Amino acid sequence: MKEITATIISQSGTCYCNHEIGDKFVIGERTPDGMCAWAYYTIFPYAQTLKFGGAFPWEKDSTKAVLVCPDAQNPVVFELTAGATEQY
Numbered sequence: 001m002k003e004i005t006a007t008i009i010s011q012s013g014t015c016y017c018n019h020e021i022g023d024k025f026v027i028g029e030r031t032p033d034g035m036c037a038w039a040y041y042t043i044f045p046y047a048q049t050l051k052f053g054g055a056f057p058w059e060k061d062s063t064k065a066v067l068v069c070p071d072a073q074n075p076v077v078f079e080l081t082a083g084a085t086e087q088y
Contacts, residue, residue: 002063002082004047006035009066013074027051027080036076039069043078050082 004027008019017036025032027047031040046056046065055062063082068075 001051002053003084004051005081005083006043006047006078007081008076009079010077011075013071015074015076016071019076036069038071039076039078042070043067043080047080050080 006025006027008021008023011019011021015036017034017039019036019039023034025035027040027043031037046067049056050063050065056065059065065080067078067080069078
């Protein structure tokens with residue numbers, strides 16, 4: 001399994017959770033401290049796919065996925081990155 005990091009790469013309008021470009025979160029089985037739960041619920045399935053070695057055909061890099069939070073009026077864009085394999 002790979003460690004998944006979500007990095008905010010864009011934010012427009014006013015984010016309810018005050019997320020800013022450059023914020024980073026390690027995605028696990030629970031919502032990371034300080035991360036909007038709505039955004040987490042949106043990106044979790046994609047993070048799980050990357051975590052277990054899957055990829056998305058529309059992404060140029062098979063270790064990444066770009067997703068937008070569900071607030072269409074104030075979108076926060078996250079880039080998910082699959083890093084090194086976790087050790088257990």
